[in-house]
Amino acid sequence: SQQGEEDPQALSIQEGENATMNCSYKTSINNLQWYRQNSGRGLVHLILIRSNEREKHSGRLRVTLDTSKKSSSLLITASRAADTASYFCATDDGNTGKLIFGQGTTLQVKP
Amino acid sequence: GAVVSQHPSWVICKSGTSVKIECRSLDFQATTMFWYRQFPKQSLMLMATSNEGSKATYEQGVEKDKFLINHASLTLSTLTVTSAHPEDSSFYICSARGLETYTDTQYFGPGTRLTVL
Numbered sequence: 001s002q003q004g005e006e007d008p009q010a011l012s013i014q015e016g017e018n019a020t021m022n023c024s025y026k027t028s029i030n031n032l033q034w035y036r037q038n039s040g041r042g043l044v045h046l047i048l049i050r051s052n053e054r055e056k057h058s059g060r061l062r063v064t065l066d067t068s069k070k071s072s073s074l075l076i077t078a079s080r081a082a083d084t085a086s087y088f089c090a091t092d093d094g095n096t097g098k099l100i101f102g103q104g105t106t107l108q109v110k111p
Numbered sequence: 112g113a114v115v116s117q118h119p120s121w122v123i124c125k126s127g128t129s130v131k132i133e134c135r136s137l138d139f140q141a142t143t144m145f146w147y148r149q150f151p152k153q154s155l156m157l158m159a160t161s162n163e164g165s166k167a168t169y170e171q172g173v174e175k176d177k178f179l180i181n182h183a184s185l186t187l188s189t190l191t192v193t194s195a196h197p198e199d200s201s202f203y204i205c206s207a208r209g210l211e212t213y214t215d216t217q218y219f220g221p222g223t224r225l226t227v228l
Binding site for chain 1: 117143145147153154155156157160202204206208216217218219220221222224
């Protein structure tokens, strides 16, 4: 079953611009993770944020988590054409080890 | 570190045949492996959770007699699609977590594209 919604479903920007993707979920979580998937390939783990954290940075990535609103956002700054991919959030309830994925955002960065 | 491989990367088979997909953790012991299915332009749907040495736990709506999962060792899990039909055509991805990896992180394989004719 899907955990929740991601928006936008698709995003097209110019190289150098920032890209923001949002994720909402329904149940309590232990952590939330963001993954990238290039077309037809496997997933690459980007960043993990725990339920007691509000913001986390990794290079050009900034993730926020608002557990009161059950939502998270992923910001990619100074985007590059190589950032073109689908981005998924996934939640872990901390009990079963299962990851429940959002529907994903397809990002296109035009050179 | 924490590399997961899948074999084959793609397979084409005739309707009615069975197909086995392997998922291996190359540099760590995977106590738990997960199998996902992804249809085109859709997200990953968890099919089952596989713990080494025990029976897999299937998600609601996933036929366990059709999707046989075996996790016989700490580095290998297999998914067998039995009597495959065209509607089983999909991208199958495994992930693994284990004692040596950061416990909250799953490491994903590159996926296997199954096409059933």
